[in-house]
Amino acid sequence: MAWFKREKKGIITSTEEKKETPDGMWNKCPSCKKPLHYAEQVENKYVCHYCGYHLRIGSKEYFEILFDNNQFTELFANIRSGDPLDFTDTKKYTERLEESYIKTGLNDAIRSATGKLGEQDLVIACMDFNFIGGSMGSVVGEKIARSIDYSIANKIPFMMISKSGGARMMEAAFSLMQMAKTSAKLALLSQAKLPYISLLTDPTTGGVTASYAMLGDINISEPGALIGFAGPRVIKETIKRDLPKGFQTSEFVLEHGFLDFIVDRRQMKAKLASFLRMIK
Numbered sequence: 001m002a003w004f005k006r007e008k009k010g011i012i013t014s015t016e017e018k019k020e021t022p023d024g025m026w027n028k029c030p031s032c033k034k035p036l037h038y039a040e041q042v043e044n045k046y047v048c049h050y051c052g053y054h055l056r057i058g059s060k061e062y063f064e065i066l067f068d069n070n071q072f073t074e075l076f077a078n079i080r081s082g083d084p085l086d087f088t089d090t091k092k093y094t095e096r097l098e099e100s101y102i103k104t105g106l107n108d109a110i111r112s113a114t115g116k117l118g119e120q121d122l123v124i125a126c127m128d129f130n131f132i133g134g135s136m137g138s139v140v141g142e143k144i145a146r147s148i149d150y151s152i153a154n155k156i157p158f159m160m161i162s163k164s165g166g167a168r169m170m171e172a173a174f175s176l177m178q179m180a181k182t183s184a185k186l187a188l189l190s191q192a193k194l195p196y197i198s199l200l201t202d203p204t205t206g207g208v209t210a211s212y213a214m215l216g217d218i219n220i221s222e223p224g225a226l227i228g229f230a231g232p233r234v235i236k237e238t239i240k241r242d243l244p245k246g247f248q249t250s251e252f253v254l255e256h257g258f259l260d261f262i263v264d265r266r267q268m269k270a271k272l273a274s275f276l277r278m279i280k
Helices: 038-043 059-066 093-104 138-154 173-191 232-239 250-255 265-279
Strands: 026-028 035-037 072-075 110-117 120-127 158-164 196-204 218-221
Touching: 026 038, 035 038, 059 110, 059 120, 059 265, 072 138, 110 138, 110 265, 120 138, 120 265, 138 158, 138 173, 173 196, 196 265, 218 250
Parallel strands: 120 158, 158 196, 196 218
Antiparallel strands: 026 035, 072 110, 110 120
8 A cells, every 4th residue: 555655754855866946947927927937938039828928028138039040249338337426325326236237247227239130230229127127327328329329320220129117316317318318319310311119118117208218210019018107106196086997008008199009029020120121
């Protein structure tokens, strides 16, 4: 009867023989709560294959998805923020930056690169939410400005992937100045008759929405992304009214005319390649 009755008590596997599951191998879908294996996530472009929820990803993953064979040249990689205001809240701004450098492996909340998408040249600037909430500081504005200059000099279309909580409060007016700076550079891009594609991902809010994110020749988004200026809670407390269902989702924003279309991440590269061929 030993085949179904345990004769020895307790777990007898030694500590040395135990196998740990590597960190990051499994993830849980925030929407349907089902487990997702990392290999499946990569294969499915970081979209849940059960419910279609678009997981939040950063510049590394977007470059991997959009650039042909994941081959690109990063631009202006070594620019880092200063601390012009000697800002301190619960800790020094310089300490927050150092923590973010170590935690994310990034130099700021944006990376820019040039490469080919569907065999067509493209410059992409992509924000990373993991770096201080994807906040827009002076480095974000400077990288966007330099990327646009590079696009104009080389006559290459420009694409901006926004993912941000808004302006970086630790840089105060310096961060707000980036709204005007980037908008002025985009005007020069328009004068050069080069296309600007703006992709709004989850979340795109604050000063980013109020500047370059909404100035694209085409404004597109992923399904279910949060897009707005102030957050839903702030708006609800201000107007003292309940908000419509799905308020500030990309579908709601599309319905009210602020987006051109919504595209599934799995079809995004093909759609963008088609658009670039059409306007070439």
